[in-house]
Amino acid sequence: xxxxxxxxxxxxxxxxxxxxxxxxxxxxxxxxxxxxxxxxxxxxxxxxxxxxxxxxxxxxxxxxxxxxxxxxxxxxxxxxxxxxxxxxxxxxxxxxxxxxxxxxxxxxxxxxxxxxxxxxxxxxxxxxxxxxxxxxxxxxxxxxxxxxxxxxxxxxxxxxxxxx
Amino acid sequence: xxxxxxxxxxxxxxxxxxxxxxxxxxxxxxxxxxxxxxxxxxxxxxxxxxxxxxxxxxxxxxxxxxxxxxxxxxxxxxxxxxxxxxxxxxxxxxxxxxxxxxxxxxxxxxxxxxxxxxxxxxxxxxxxxxxxxxxxxxxxxxxxxxxxxxxxxxxxxxxxxxxxxxxxxxxxxxxxxxxxxxxxxxxxxxxxxxxxxxxxxxxxxxxxxxxxxxxxxxxxxxxxxxxxxxxxxxxxxxxxxxxxxxxxxxxxxxxxxxxxxxxxxxxxxxxxxxxxxxxxxxxxxxxxxxxxxxxxxxxxxxxxxxxxxxxxxxxxxxxxxxxxxxxxxxxxxxxxxxxxxxxxxxxxxxxxxxxxxxxxxxxxxxxxxxxxxxxxxxxxxxxxxxxxxxxxxxxxxxxxxxxxxxxxxxxxxxxxxxxxxxxxxxxxxxxxxxxxxxxxxxxxxxxxxxxxxxxxxxxxxxxxxxxxxxxxxxxxxxxxxxxxxxxxxxxxxxxxxxxxxxxxxxxxxxxxxxxxxxxxxxxxxxxxxxxxxxxxxxxxxxxxxxxxxxxxxxxxxxxxxxxxxxxxxxxxxxxxxxxxxxxxxxxxxxxxxxxxxxxxxxxxxxxxxxxxxxxxxxxxxxxxxxxxxxxxxxxxxxxxxxxxxxxxxxxxxxxx
Numbered sequence: 001x002x003x004x005x006x007x008x009x010x011x012x013x014x015x016x017x018x019x020x021x022x023x024x025x026x027x028x029x030x031x032x033x034x035x036x037x038x039x040x041x042x043x044x045x046x047x048x049x050x051x052x053x054x055x056x057x058x059x060x061x062x063x064x065x066x067x068x069x070x071x072x073x074x075x076x077x078x079x080x081x082x083x084x085x086x087x088x089x090x091x092x093x094x095x096x097x098x099x100x101x102x103x104x105x106x107x108x109x110x111x112x113x114x115x116x117x118x119x120x121x122x123x124x125x126x127x128x129x130x131x132x133x134x135x136x137x138x139x140x141x142x143x144x145x146x147x148x149x150x151x152x153x154x155x156x157x158x159x160x161x162x163x164x
Numbered sequence: 165x166x167x168x169x170x171x172x173x174x175x176x177x178x179x180x181x182x183x184x185x186x187x188x189x190x191x192x193x194x195x196x197x198x199x200x201x202x203x204x205x206x207x208x209x210x211x212x213x214x215x216x217x218x219x220x221x222x223x224x225x226x227x228x229x230x231x232x233x234x235x236x237x238x239x240x241x242x243x244x245x246x247x248x249x250x251x252x253x254x255x256x257x258x259x260x261x262x263x264x265x266x267x268x269x270x271x272x273x274x275x276x277x278x279x280x281x282x283x284x285x286x287x288x289x290x291x292x293x294x295x296x297x298x299x300x301x302x303x304x305x306x307x308x309x310x311x312x313x314x315x316x317x318x319x320x321x322x323x324x325x326x327x328x329x330x331x332x333x334x335x336x337x338x339x340x341x342x343x344x345x346x347x348x349x350x351x352x353x354x355x356x357x358x359x360x361x362x363x364x365x366x367x368x369x370x371x372x373x374x375x376x377x378x379x380x381x382x383x384x385x386x387x388x389x390x391x392x393x394x395x396x397x398x399x400x401x402x403x404x405x406x407x408x409x410x411x412x413x414x415x416x417x418x419x420x421x422x423x424x425x426x427x428x429x430x431x432x433x434x435x436x437x438x439x440x441x442x443x444x445x446x447x448x449x450x451x452x453x454x455x456x457x458x459x460x461x462x463x464x465x466x467x468x469x470x471x472x473x474x475x476x477x478x479x480x481x482x483x484x485x486x487x488x489x490x491x492x493x494x495x496x497x498x499x500x501x502x503x504x505x506x507x508x509x510x511x512x513x514x515x516x517x518x519x520x521x522x523x524x525x526x527x528x529x530x531x532x533x534x535x536x537x538x539x540x541x542x543x544x545x546x547x548x549x550x551x552x553x554x555x556x557x558x559x560x561x562x563x564x565x566x567x568x569x570x571x572x573x574x575x576x577x578x579x580x581x582x583x584x585x586x587x588x589x590x591x592x593x594x595x596x597x598x599x600x601x602x603x604x605x606x607x608x609x610x611x612x613x614x615x616x617x618x619x620x621x622x623x624x625x626x627x628x629x630x631x632x633x634x635x636x637x638x639x640x641x642x643x644x645x646x647x648x649x650x651x652x653x654x655x656x657x658x659x660x661x662x663x664x665x666x667x668x669x670x671x672x673x674x675x676x677x678x679x680x681x682x683x684x685x686x687x688x689x690x691x692x693x694x695x696x697x698x699x700x701x702x703x704x705x706x707x708x709x710x711x712x713x714x715x716x717x718x719x720x721x722x723x724x725x726x727x728x729x730x731x732x733x734x735x736x737x738x739x740x741x742x743x744x745x746x747x748x749x750x751x752x753x754x755x756x757x758x759x760x761x762x763x764x765x766x767x768x769x770x771x772x773x774x775x776x777x778x779x780x781x782x783x784x785x786x787x788x789x790x791x792x793x794x795x796x797x798x799x800x801x802x803x804x805x806x807x808x809x810x811x812x813x814x815x816x817x818x819x820x
Contacts, residue, residue: 009666009750010584010659010662010663010666011662014655014658014659014662015655015659017655018535018652018655018656018659021539021651021655022535022538022539022569025538025539025541025542026538026562026566028542028545029538029541029542029545029558029562030562032542032545032546032548033545033557033558033559036545036548036550037550038550038551038552038553038554039550039551039552047552050552051552051553054552054553054554055553055554057553058553058554094557095554096548096551096553096554096557097551097552097553097554098549098550098551098552099551099552113552116548116551130638
């Protein structure tokens, strides 16, 4: 049976449009992800100190964390560091933080941070959740240090001022 | 996403049921070549048959359990205490179940004899169902028993238990009795027992081989990359499973099903054969290859351009099982594709269409799901604000989604192009396919449902945050799922609406025209079952149309039997209208183009054509054939005289 060019062919316009939409979505998404990094803060500000602390937490770098906290907090949390094996157990994939509020009164600063967590193990899991934590910073010899913090969780109790 | 994925099993189940139904049609009355059944079902007789064969099956189970209990009680050498309740139970079951089974089997025998006296020598449907159920049950029980015995023997020989060997022997014995004793005596309708045995054997064999191959791969991987984890695997058990499955598969498939013909008729390329090859071999193999390849490719991409905390040895460890799935999937797919094409490519039939539309549907789900994720990630990226620390890391998700999208789209496009090529050649056959219709129904049904849910979801999120005055980037973040799925499904539904419109045009063009009204001089043709371009008339076979020169006249139209002198004018009319039809439906297989001039001259000599004449001009023609049933082709009318009732006049006259 011979084949003839049939006028009753299905329009491919929807396929072309969908291909364009998806291709554009991929490119724009990559561009947004690459272009958007964390905010940049001036050195010596409480925001910069908090950022260093959070970055150290995301990296699971307990040594760096302890260098960014006050002496009292360091004393309280040293034992927690030994006990919790922070480096091995910490898991921060799919986590990022936004600074919601920062209030500075004299040598004390109070920050409110919103953490966002999304399912990282399952690429098709779009679920995500958020939670807020408070941080208190103190200016010691001109440098801002973390005195109270509700995060990261291996240090939760000691950073909130409770001896561990 | 989860909601939409939840529909996937329903879709697959629906298509599977349709496929099973198509396969089982060969079992039902009216589809067998030697099946003269057209009489109404006798409800009382059917109920009696069901009762007999259900009773037969239950008494078989009772007897089997009883035999196992009794025989096991003889080999329980380690009993040092307790009662002999097992022996008592076994004897009770045999004493009751044995006579009942014998009585019912005798009843079956008598029913066969009674029907034979009435000239009905076909296998009974009720018996066939019983035999298929009994063969399936005993086969599965035998294979399970093999695995139990093999597990004991390969794990710890000292723990060997003769009770399990007894169980195996009883089930195998019952299967042998049914296959070699009862099946030849009472026979079985159709090939479902062969299809089931082939599928079970293939599944068992592939499981065993897969486990062996995986363990070999895994051991090699561990010994090369992490010697501390290398250990000695006991693969004997899986070898036994593979051998048992291979024996079952070889017996059913190679020995009985995949043969050109047997005493029970042709088996290769029957609907059930196609269904078995496609559902048990080609489709699972294709899906296994696609899934394993996609996961491997996306894994490699994640390792090089994505992010992971795992070291290389742990990250790539799943490669062993993925390679196993890929290898077995390829073997299964390649072998069954070879079987499909062996002896020449088969003519396109509903079984092949089932395969094509299953592949198209499955890959479409992959395309839509991956597109939904990609679009969702775009919204997520837009919604995410610059943070103080960390960042939205969606690279891995994008890698997997794009990989799945490309793989699924390639499969969908390839398979859909094949389907559309067939539609171009045989427009009506393809558009009228039940599986094409089911595919479109599923696309619109599931697509409509997803679109509805997405719309409700979007409205809920927007209204909630608007009414609470809490619209923010979080609002956008909550729309990731519904907008992604909504846009992706909308695109798919949009395209398939175009497909549906074309199909509707094709089907309408091939449908016989409805009479505009009864002929003033002749009664309308009775409506009967239709064929694509013909009407099957409800008149005795062999009846010829009246051979009068002038048949009837109405509205200035004269209907008369065509004469040899009309050949030239008729041929021109048929080619002109036929060309129109061909362009409309995209196929040359239309009434007006089928016959050559010589064919037309031969047909005119038989007096089976009626022409509608206005003055001296022929404005319409209809052809009919006479054989076992009279067939009337679609009437052809010149373009400027359509919708004047000439088609109806011709149809009514041809059917008078």
